[in-house]
Amino acid sequence: xxxxxxxxLLKRAAxxxxxxxxxxxxxxxQGRHDEPDDxxxxxxxxxxxxHGEAMAPRxxxxxxxxxEADLVEAIVARLIxxxxxxxxxxxxxxAHYIDRALGGALASSRQTYTSGLAALDKYSRSxxxxxxxELSATDQDSILIDVETGAATGFTGSSAAFFNxxxxxxxxxxxxxxxxxxxxxxxxxxxxxxxxxxTMVTAAxxxxxxxxxxxxxxxxxxxxxxFTKATAQNRSRRSPHKEGA
Amino acid sequence: MATRLKDTDVVIIGLGAVGxxxxxxxxxxxxxxxxLEAGTWLTRRDFAPDELxxxxxxxxxxxQKANQEIPTSRATASSPTGPRGNLHPMQNAVGGTSLxxxxxxxxxxxxxxxxxxxxxxxxxxxxIPKGSTVEDWPFGLDELEPYYDKVEYEVGVxxxxxxxxxxxxxxxxxxxxVRKRAYPMPPLRGNEFLEKMASAARTIGWSPxxxxxxVNSRSYQNRSGCMYHGFCNRGGCHxxxxxxxxVTTIPRAQATGHLKVVTRAHVTTIEVDGDGRTTGxxxxxxxVEYFQPAKVVLLASFxxxxxxxxxxxxxxxxxxxxxxxxxxxxxxxxxxxxxAGVTALFPFNLNSWYGLPAQGVAVDNWxxxxxxxxxLDFIGGGNLWVYSDRRPIGAAGMSTFGRxxxxxxxxxxxxxENADRSNSAYLQKSTLPYEDNFLDLDPVVKDPLGxxxxxxxxxxxxxxxxxxAFIQDKMEQWYREAGAVAIQRAPxxxxxxxxxxxxxxxRMGDNPDTNVVDRWGFSHEAxxxxxxxxxxxxxxxxxxxxxxxxxxxxxxxxHLAKNWNAISAGSRxxxxx
Numbered sequence: 140x141x142x143x144x145x146x147x148l149l150k151r152a153a154x155x156x157x158x159x160x161x162x163x164x165x166x167x168x169q170g171r172h173d174e175p176d177d178x179x180x181x182x183x184x185x186x187x188x189x190h191g192e193a194m195a196p197r198x199x200x201x202x203x204x205x206x207e208a209d210l211v212e213a214i215v216a217r218l219i220x221x222x223x224x225x226x227x228x229x230x231x232x233x234a235h236y237i238d239r240a241l242g243g244a245l246a247s248s249r250q251t252y253t254s255g256l257a258a259l260d261k262y263s264r265s266x267x268x269x270x271x272x273e274l275s276a277t278d279q280d281s282i283l284i285d286v287e288t289g290a291a292t293g294f295t296g297s298s299a300a301f302f303n304x305x306x307x308x309x310x311x312x313x314x315x316x317x318x319x320x321x322x323x324x325x326x327x328x329x330x331x332x333x334x335x336x337x338t339m340v341t342a343a344x345x346x347x348x349x350x351x352x353x354x355x356x357x358x359x360x361x362x363x364x365x366f367t368k369a370t371a372q373n374r375s376r377r378s379p380h381k382e383g384a
Numbered sequence: 385m386a387t388r389l390k391d392t393d394v395v396i397i398g399l400g401a402v403g404x405x406x407x408x409x410x411x412x413x414x415x416x417x418x419x420l421e422a423g424t425w426l427t428r429r430d431f432a433p434d435e436l437x438x439x440x441x442x443x444x445x446x447x448q449k450a451n452q453e454i455p456t457s458r459a460t461a462s463s464p465t466g467p468r469g470n471l472h473p474m475q476n477a478v479g480g481t482s483l484x485x486x487x488x489x490x491x492x493x494x495x496x497x498x499x500x501x502x503x504x505x506x507x508x509x510x511x512i513p514k515g516s517t518v519e520d521w522p523f524g525l526d527e528l529e530p531y532y533d534k535v536e537y538e539v540g541v542x543x544x545x546x547x548x549x550x551x552x553x554x555x556x557x558x559x560x561x562v563r564k565r566a567y568p569m570p571p572l573r574g575n576e577f578l579e580k581m582a583s584a585a586r587t588i589g590w591s592p593x594x595x596x597x598x599v600n601s602r603s604y605q606n607r608s609g610c611m612y613h614g615f616c617n618r619g620g621c622h623x624x625x626x627x628x629x630x631v632t633t634i635p636r637a638q639a640t641g642h643l644k645v646v647t648r649a650h651v652t653t654i655e656v657d658g659d660g661r662t663t664g665x666x667x668x669x670x671x672v673e674y675f676q677p678a679k680v681v682l683l684a685s686f687x688x689x690x691x692x693x694x695x696x697x698x699x700x701x702x703x704x705x706x707x708x709x710x711x712x713x714x715x716x717x718x719x720x721x722x723x724a725g726v727t728a729l730f731p732f733n734l735n736s737w738y739g740l741p742a743q744g745v746a747v748d749n750w751x752x753x754x755x756x757x758x759x760l761d762f763i764g765g766g767n768l769w770v771y772s773d774r775r776p777i778g779a780a781g782m783s784t785f786g787r788x789x790x791x792x793x794x795x796x797x798x799x800x801e802n803a804d805r806s807n808s809a810y811l812q813k814s815t816l817p818y819e820d821n822f823l824d825l826d827p828v829v830k831d832p833l834g835x836x837x838x839x840x841x842x843x844x845x846x847x848x849x850x851x852x853a854f855i856q857d858k859m860e861q862w863y864r865e866a867g868a869v870a871i872q873r874a875p876x877x878x879x880x881x882x883x884x885x886x887x888x889x890x891r892m893g894d895n896p897d898t899n900v901v902d903r904w905g906f907s908h909e910a911x912x913x914x915x916x917x918x919x920x921x922x923x924x925x926x927x928x929x930x931x932x933x934x935x936x937x938x939x940x941x942x943h944l945a946k947n948w949n950a951i952s953a954g955s956r957x958x959x960x961x
Contacts, residue, residue, distance in 0.1 A: 283791075
């Protein structure tokens with residue numbers, strides 16, 4: 140796959156103003172009814188992010204409620220935004236990763252999400268007068284800064300702990316193996332320049348990498364027949380008590 | 385009522401890095417050995433190159449026993465218990481943690497065996513840190529050398545020798561002790577960044593060398609050479625190039641027909657008779673209890689579980705726990721000071737995606753007593769280790785060196801540019817045992833069977849913290865020489881916590897008043913009980929413990945085979961207080 144060149148992107152960003160990215164710019168998975176309207180920056184970003192592919196509707200939720208999922212989508216879109224540097228957590232489907240994992244490997248965090256998301260939205264309404272998803276990007280960021288620094292009120296325990304949990308899971312959903320439902324289209328791996336899963340890297344391959352001549356192969360670990368898939372799947376569906384996680 | 389199984393010569397508790405080694409010389413000597421392993425076999429199909437699973441979800445794991453027995457920890461006896469980790473540093477499986485460890489396979493240096501006498505000789509007795517219970521080992525490196533050699537060849541270690549028969553080879557570690565012969569395989573390959581670091585070290589007059597690894601640098605014993613795919617860090621090997629005991633000594637011992645591997649065996653206690661001799665081991669599989677009688681018991685779980693199992697095995701002969709009439713079980717505990725790292729940012733890509741933690745360049749100039757400590761206020765030092773190891777989630781979690789926030793557009797631009805431009809050094813420091821650092825049973829937390837878990841009470845003392853600050857300076861100097869533009873240092877350490885490098889608790893030494901096992905690794909009190917693992921080590925050196933623990937395990941097993949009649953008869957009476 141090829142992205143629009145960085146220079147093109149910067150040109151477009153300059154046209155629309157890079158700082159003016161709307162809060163919901165990175166939310167293409169809301170279903171057809173929520174297709175982008177006539178905001179030009181949104182169209183530009185969508186084109187950049189999805190490079191011509193049709194947008195998929197959001198998968199059926201496995202664990203989060205629809206309202207929680209909207210909130211998670213909005214948060215991850217600010218943590219790793221869709222911007223001049225290309226697609227972010229939204230396109231990587233980090234929220235989908237989190238939704239799935241909360242029924243498996245991250246099940247012990249399910250309750251923290253329930254209470255943390257509720258507290259975040261309540262804090263948003265009380266301090267900024269609107270639900271989080273309806274705030275501008277700038278206001279969303281200011282809320283997240285309050286949560287990150289522990290300044291936000293209404294959380295069980297420290298809001299900073301909740302922030303770090305969500306940030307870590309967003310990293311997992313953006314940069315982890317696509318097998319788990321995130322890092323869609325290898326968005327995260329392309330962002331950090333990871334050249335892909337290989338089962339053999341020869342000295343010649345390493346030298347090609349050093350000469351910037353090794354292209355990403357866009358492979359998941361489980362694209363290789365050699366590895367047992369069931370183990371990962373079973374584990375993520377086992378009860379948290381048996382996992383000790 | 386436990387089912388009593390058929391008698392055997394030797395039962396080994398745990399078929400991991402050390403139990404898996406000890407099984408081989410015993411089986412080769414014709415003794416009937418039963419290896420009880422809580423985990424199961426894992427194969428190369430189980431070792432997917434999956435960062436999420438390996439590094440964030442605690443895979444690979446055959447069973448979850450260890451994760452249900454994670455020790456609790458606190459800094460001192462008067463401080464509160466800290467938050468309990470959610471993953472045990474070790475895993476259960478045939479081959480144990482040698483399946484997914486970093487596989488750095490170091491010999492200790494000569495000084496590590498004689499910390500007390502060498503410090504007194506060179507600097508005076510006042511330089512032994514206050515409160516430390518450190519002793520010289522009951523023997524020197526020369527005694528262990530043949531066993532290091534044995535394990536390096538049986539298991540397979542890649543590396544560059546620095547001192548063969550007293551002749552220093554500048555390509556290797558000039559500070560290493562005398563070895564009889566070279567490693568069986570050349571070192572793992574280098575790369576552009578590692579070459580740059582080595583060159584920078586030479587520029588400032590240090591002696592860089594490739595570190596030793598229990599990873600095949602080429603085909604060895606009909607197994608593949610390393611594929612450098614980048615998932616060795618807490619990952620098993622998909623081509624069996626990592627030389628865990630599951631692919632080396634254990635199958636070789638099975639081939640003799642004298643080793644029986646019993647998987648899913650969760651050992652609960654060791655039994656003794658009225659004279660204090662061990663008679664066998666109780667274990668549980670799927671809720672069913674078994675008693676495995678044996679003439680000799682070798683305890684080969686990890687340091688925490690070694691101490692715990694002894695403390696849980698109370699009897700008339702040992703009211704405070706097995707082999708604990710001298711109250712030494714759990715004492716002289718320490719975990720390696722591996723923290724206090726240094727991270728560097730370079731203005732160019734390091735191309736570290738395809739490497740492994742055992743592929744790197746080491747500097748030993750500031751380890752042990754390799755430099756003059758006359759004008760310093762500590763003893764010991766640290767090994768500097770720069771290695772090639774990076775995966776995407778970890779890369780995204782890199783330090784931002786205070787330049788941007790940890791999220792948002794500025795962060796995204798930063799990692800897009802720098803994800804492959806940072807390197808964190810692994811700095812292992814000499815760490816000593818102290819009077820008030822110890823292991824015991826937690827008074828509250830129990831495993832699902834109702835047995836208390838191990839409790840760690842330990843903190844790094846002044847000597848360790850001073851080494852840490854000193855070594856950070858050296859590491860920063862090295863990184864800057866290689867072109868680093870920013871450096872970040874981690875704090876120099878407080879509570880020890882739970883560690884992969886855990887030592888002591890069943891220390892080896894001639895004096896039964898201060899040591900649990902004798903110079904051969906057998907209990908001073910229960911003569912037919914042997915203990916294997918880093919729990920017998922009294923000093924850490926400045927490098928990974930596994931090869932030393934394996935060499936000691938081979939030596940204990942060989943001693944047992946050679947002295948079978950005396951040891952199995954338990955002819956020595958247990959000492960009583």
